[in-house]
Every structure is written in structure tokens, then in C-alpha cells.
Amino acid sequence: MQTSWTTPPPPRDTDPSPAWELLLPAASGPPRGRRRELGAALRAAIRTGRLAAGTRLPSTRDLARDLRVSRGLVSELYAQLTAEGYLTSRQGSGTWVARLPAAPEAPVPRAHPQTSSAVTDFRPGLPDLSLFPRSAWSAAQRGALARLPDAALDYPDPQGLPELRAALAELLSRRRGVVVEPDGLIVCSGVAQALTLLGRFLKHHGQDAIALEDPGSPSEFPLFTAAGLRSVPVPVDTEGLDPVALAATGVRAAVVTPAHQFPTGIVHSPERRAALLEWARRTHGLLIEDDYDGDFRYDRAPVGSLQGLAPELVAYTGSVSKSLAPGLRLGWLVPPSGMLAELVEAKRYSDLGNTVAEQAAFAAFLRSGRYDRQLRLCQRHYRTRRDALISALATHLPAVRTSGIAAGLHLIAEFPTELGPLLPAASARAGVRLRPLGDYTAPARPTPTVFVLGYAHLGVPEITRAVAALAAALPDIPVSSVAV
Ligand SMILES: Cc1ncc(COP(=O)(O)O)c(C=O)c1O
Structure with a gap:
């Protein structure tokens, strides 16, 4: 008491x-x-x-x-x-x-064994948040705030601070081959806000539907629904979004992830990119390029942005969510020039602009070369983790086939068919959480043997231990039994 x-x-x-x-x-x-x-x-x-x-x-x-x-x-x-x-x-x-006597403490709910921190969750899409450069970011924040004139603390330009737009335009054209001038870019709160602004724009211009990749990112569907658009799933094949199926939908806007399709990891082939651009040209349509993890590639040549091939047909968007932290809510949108002014107004009336201090800090971070260093650091770590996952699978579960491994923060693992019924219990026993590919299809389809494995947020020892534990919980399966 x-x-x-x-x-x-x-x-x-x-x-x-x-x-x-x-x-x-x-x-x-x-x-x-x-x-x-x-x-x-x-x-x-x-x-x-x-x-x-x-x-x-x-x-x-x-x-x-x-x-x-x-x-x-x-x-x-x-x-x-x-x-x-x-x-x-x-x-x-x-x-x-005065401090009143404390109310009796509420009983602490007992943790369910499955929710214990011992579970290794191969959740895709999550970067390693411990790599966030806290001290460099704090220094950038302090320096930027000290330099900002008082007048800059007023409501900002809704398009984004000019110095940040200049630094981002330089970054995107250098690293991703985006065709952009500082005045052609909008700073926004992540890819999510860019999609929302584009969805509202399309709705305002008479569109009532948008094509989304199937499988694809489950977060896009509700964003477009909130913007008043119906989502039309379009299948992804081994080369990327199927342009014939896309044309058959009759819609005039589509979201694509060409550098590393989410979640299959497919890199859109040059022919497929050309076919999608041709579709946009023919239908006077819009391709929305979500370059969510385009900065991370391992053993393939860099693939430039789709936007770089046809800036008037593609709205390009990306963010720091994979390179720094999703919690910063900092991203960018490079729309076709004819859409820019209306989208800037939409951004204004959405939130009156991103926070000045964070924008100024990010501009300083980019200008100092610290962002490039961060990308290199993440790239090194993520490559090591990807290699560890592939090698642990090859060692302990050689019958599992992997794909989509050349880039990004996740890969696809396909288990032999006969393991399908055993996997839920085996992964629970091994303390491993796996996300079926079917969680990313529309509508959700059971895919008992195909999983999306995010590895960027897991350390090498944890990856190795989890794969070994999963293998120990499963019977041995000969390599030849994998379905092709
Ligand atoms: C494919 C894809 N696009 C976009 C997003 C949203 O990104 P942001 O944090 O930039 O809004 C995610 C989130 O993980 C994603 O997986």
C-alpha cells in the first residue's frame, strides 16, 4: 500500500x-x-x-x-x-x-505460448529497425532545426520543402533512373499517401476502378476503397503483370511493382514493361509504379524505373519505409506533369504538408551522403541474411525451392506438396511463423506449400536456428519430390 x-x-x-x-x-x-x-x-x-x-x-x-x-x-x-x-x-x-492509492492491479493475461517472443516471424515487408541511424538522424535534425529560419516554421509548401525536393530529385534520377526535376515531385507520407492521392484523383476524373497485382500488397485494396475505387485483381505471371488480362478488365489505371514484384519477387521483363507501357498509351491510362524496395538488389544488374521509360504514362512512388523506418512516414510521388498541380492541391487539402523539421532533416541527411551510406549498410546486411536463409534452406530443407531472391527484403519458398498438411503443426512446434502466399491473393486462396519469407529484420543466427528447427519438425523429403 x-x-x-x-x-x-x-x-x-x-x-x-x-x-x-x-x-x-x-x-x-x-x-x-x-x-x-x-x-x-x-x-x-x-x-x-x-x-x-x-x-x-x-x-x-x-x-x-x-x-x-x-x-x-x-x-x-x-x-x-x-x-x-x-x-x-x-x-x-x-x-x-497528492498521489492517491493505486487501484488494485488488473490481472496480467497469461501469454499464449504461440505469442511468445521466441517465435521467429518471417513477416515480409519489415526492415531491420535496429539499423535506424539514430545518432546521424538526430544530428541531421539538430543541424536542420538550427538552420531553419523562423519563417520556415509556418505551414510549409504542400509540395514539400524545396531543398528536400532538390535532394530527392537528384537521388531518384541517380539511383532509380527516374526522370524528375525538383518541381515535379511531391513529398508525401509514404507510398500509402501517394496511392490515396492518386486514387482520389482518378475518382475525381471519372474512374471507378483500379487494377491491382494478384498476388499483391494487401494494404493497397483498402486505400483505394477509401478513395472510392473498386479494386480489380489482375494476375501476375512469371514475367510480371499480365497485360492481356489487364486489357480485358477495361480499367484505365493499374498499380505495379516492376523492380521486385510484391510478393512474388518477380522482376518485370523488358518485354512486359514495354507491353504495359503500350497498354497505358493505347488506353490513355495510368501506371502507378510502387518502387517500395527497389533500392535493394543483390545479384542482378540494376533495373531502372518504369517511369524513366515513359514519364507521361507512369506515376512513380517510393518511401524511406524500407531504408530508414516506416514510422517516419516520408515518401515521394512523381506524377505525369499534367497531374502535378491537382495532386499538390490534393496534398494541401489532405494535411497541409509534411512536417517541416523532418523534411529539413531528411534533406540534410541526403545532402551529406549519409542516406547513401545507409542504403549500402542495409544492402550488406540484407544480402547476408538472404544468403543465410537460402543456405539454411539448402542445408536443412533441400527439397524447398526458392524464387524471387535477387532483390528486396523477402523471397518465396515452395515446399514439397506432401509437406503441406504437416506444415502448420510443424511450424508451430518449431516456433516459426510463415505467411502463405495465399494471404496476398485476391480473394485469399489456400497455398499450403508456398510461403512469403521476409528475412531483413531477422539476424543470421535466428534465421539459421528457425530453419533448422522447422526441418527437425518435418519428415525428410527427397529433393526430387518438389512439384515443378
Ligand atoms: C508493396 C508495398 N507498397 C507500399 C507499402 C506502403 O509503404 P509506405 O510505408 O511507404 O506507405 C508497403 C508496405 O509495406 C508495401 O509492402
Whole structure:
């Protein structure tokens, strides 16, 4: 039991300055009723935590003036609540809210064994958040904030800070072959916001549907639904999004992930890219290029952006979610020039622009070359982890076939058909969580032997241990039994 009913808690370092007139009812009625009323309001504010323990109360003189009551009434009120244990005071040094005895603790729910941290979750799409360059980012933030003139703290240009747009235009044209000038790019809150703005634009211009890759990213569907568009799944084959199936839908906008299709890992072939651009030309349609993990490639030549081939047919989007952290909510959109002005207005009326301080920090981070270093660092780590996963599978589960391995943060693993019924129990026993490819199809289809394995967020020892444990929980299967 707490003893601090009567001991004054240490005063807070900062004066939280609650609006006393809002917490306590304004003057009304005779003084006696008024004291009761104020006492009830103060007790309730303390009990519910609106006035936290340690909050310093105003002097009797100040509160009396604010509430337009006599100072004597406030003194009586303080004395009464001090006697009841709600307040505490020290002669000559003030009155504080006392710490009330803690409510009995709620029972802690028992952890289900499956949710223990011992489970290795091969969740795709997650970077290693421990690689976030905290000190370099803090330095960039401090430096940027020190340099920003006061006027820059006003509402920003909704298109993005000019210095960030300049640095991003340089980065995207150098690394991804995007055709862009600083004035042609919009800074936004990740790919998700770019898709939302584009979805609303399409809806506003009379479109009612959008084609999405199948399998594809499950997060896109609800974004477009919220923008008022119907999502039409279009199959992905071994070369990428099927242009014949796309044409058959009759829609005039499609989202593609050409550098490393999500989640199959397919790199769209040059012929397929040409066919998709031809579709866009023929239908006066729009391709939305989601370059979500295009920065990470391992053993294949760089594949430039689709946008670089036809900037007037493609809206290009990407973000720092895989290279720095999804929590930063920082991304970019490079639309065809004719769409730019309307999209900037849509961004303005969506949130009045991204935060100035983070934009300035990111601009400094890019200019200093620190972002390139971060990409190289992530690339090294992710390649090592991908290699560890492929080698652990080859060693412990040689009958498993992998694909989509040349880039990105995940790969596809296909188990022999006869293991399908055994895998749920075996992975639970091994403490491994696997995501079936069918979770990414529309509608969800059972794929008991094909899984999407994200590896970027897992250390090499954990990857190796998890694969070995999974193998130990499964019977031996000869390599030749894998379905081709
Ligand atoms: C394929 C794909 N595109 C886009 C996103 C959303 O990215 P952002 O964080 O930039 O909004 C994700 C999220 O993981 C994704 O997997």
C-alpha cells in the first residue's frame, strides 16, 4: 500500500498550467454551494487523472481571481481536500495534487505460448529497425532545426520543402533512373499517401476502378476503397503483370511493382514493361509504379524505373519505409506533369504538408551522403541474411525451392506438396511463423506449400536456428519430390 496519501510528491519540473477555468465550474450560486461544487469538481479531476499527482495548484489568490470567488473560499477548499487526502501542502511552499492509492492491479493475461517472443516471424515487408541511424538522424535534425529560419516554421509548401525536393530529385534520377526535376515531385507520407492521392484523383476524373497485382500488397485494396475505387485483381505471371488480362478488365489505371514484384519477387521483363507501357498509351491510362524496395538488389544488374521509360504514362512512388523506418512516414510521388498541380492541391487539402523539421532533416541527411551510406549498410546486411536463409534452406530443407531472391527484403519458398498438411503443426512446434502466399491473393486462396519469407529484420543466427528447427519438425523429403 502506498504511504503517499500524506507525503507530498516531488513538485513537477515543468508547470503543466492546466486551464483551471475549464476544470472547475465558473462562479454561480451562493458561497456554500459554490465550495461544494468546486470541491466535487476538483475531486473528480484528481480521481480521473485529469489532474495528475504532483501537479502544483495555483496560489489561493490566483485561483480565487481566475474563478471569481473569494480567497477565503479557496483556502477553505484547499484545507478540506488536504484533510481528505486529495491535496497535500507544505507550509509556505504551495499545494499539490497528492498521489492517491493505486487501484488494485488488473490481472496480467497469461501469454499464449504461440505469442511468445521466441517465435521467429518471417513477416515480409519489415526492415531491420535496429539499423535506424539514430545518432546521424538526430544530428541531421539538430543541424536542420538550427538552420531553419523562423519563417520556415509556418505551414510549409504542400509540395514539400524545396531543398528536400532538390535532394530527392537528384537521388531518384541517380539511383532509380527516374526522370524528375525538383518541381515535379511531391513529398508525401509514404507510398500509402501517394496511392490515396492518386486514387482520389482518378475518382475525381471519372474512374471507378483500379487494377491491382494478384498476388499483391494487401494494404493497397483498402486505400483505394477509401478513395472510392473498386479494386480489380489482375494476375501476375512469371514475367510480371499480365497485360492481356489487364486489357480485358477495361480499367484505365493499374498499380505495379516492376523492380521486385510484391510478393512474388518477380522482376518485370523488358518485354512486359514495354507491353504495359503500350497498354497505358493505347488506353490513355495510368501506371502507378510502387518502387517500395527497389533500392535493394543483390545479384542482378540494376533495373531502372518504369517511369524513366515513359514519364507521361507512369506515376512513380517510393518511401524511406524500407531504408530508414516506416514510422517516419516520408515518401515521394512523381506524377505525369499534367497531374502535378491537382495532386499538390490534393496534398494541401489532405494535411497541409509534411512536417517541416523532418523534411529539413531528411534533406540534410541526403545532402551529406549519409542516406547513401545507409542504403549500402542495409544492402550488406540484407544480402547476408538472404544468403543465410537460402543456405539454411539448402542445408536443412533441400527439397524447398526458392524464387524471387535477387532483390528486396523477402523471397518465396515452395515446399514439397506432401509437406503441406504437416506444415502448420510443424511450424508451430518449431516456433516459426510463415505467411502463405495465399494471404496476398485476391480473394485469399489456400497455398499450403508456398510461403512469403521476409528475412531483413531477422539476424543470421535466428534465421539459421528457425530453419533448422522447422526441418527437425518435418519428415525428410527427397529433393526430387518438389512439384515443378
Ligand atoms: C508493396 C508495398 N507498397 C507500399 C507499402 C506502403 O509503404 P509506405 O510505408 O511507404 O506507405 C508497403 C508496405 O509495406 C508495401 O509492402
